[in-house]
Amino acid sequence: MFFKKKTEKRSFNDVLSALGSQKFDVAQGGGGSGTYRVSKYGVAAEIRPNPAANEKIVPAPAPAEIVSRAGWVLNGQIASLVDKGYQKFLKTGKLEIVATADHLRAIHDFQQELDDAAGATMLYNESLGTTSDKYMYDRVAGREVHSH
Secondary structure (H helix, E strand, C coil): CCCCCCCCCCCHHHHHHHHHHCCCEEEECHHHCCCEEEEECCEEEEEEECCCCCCCCCCCCCCEEEEEEEEEEECCEECEEEECCCCEEEECCCCEEECCHHHHHHHHHHHHHHHHHHCCCCCHHHHHCCCCCEECCCCCCCCCCCCC
């Protein structure tokens, strides 16, 4: 017989400990916002305690909430991954570089390990490869403007 394995409810502190034991760098976010910046492989994301973690809903929410998605760190900032159809780019407020296969692999590995340690829901499309923060396939300027 197959029975669902009962899992022990974890706290946010348990998540931080698990991340530390898996060689993630964990640092408290600035400004007293209650966020933590976790990094590994040159990639970082921000997490915080999930306010819904103590609610009695099914399935039980993860103890950690991801505030900013995983991204390559450029000049101390977490870069967004932008897909322009022909190439993926890493973009911060002031800098944009081409994303290499090594960047994408590191982001994907980081995200999987973070989701596992944080108890986050694993999504099928994310398990296939790296998903982008923004898709910009239509590169024809003014296409959406209709002149009559």
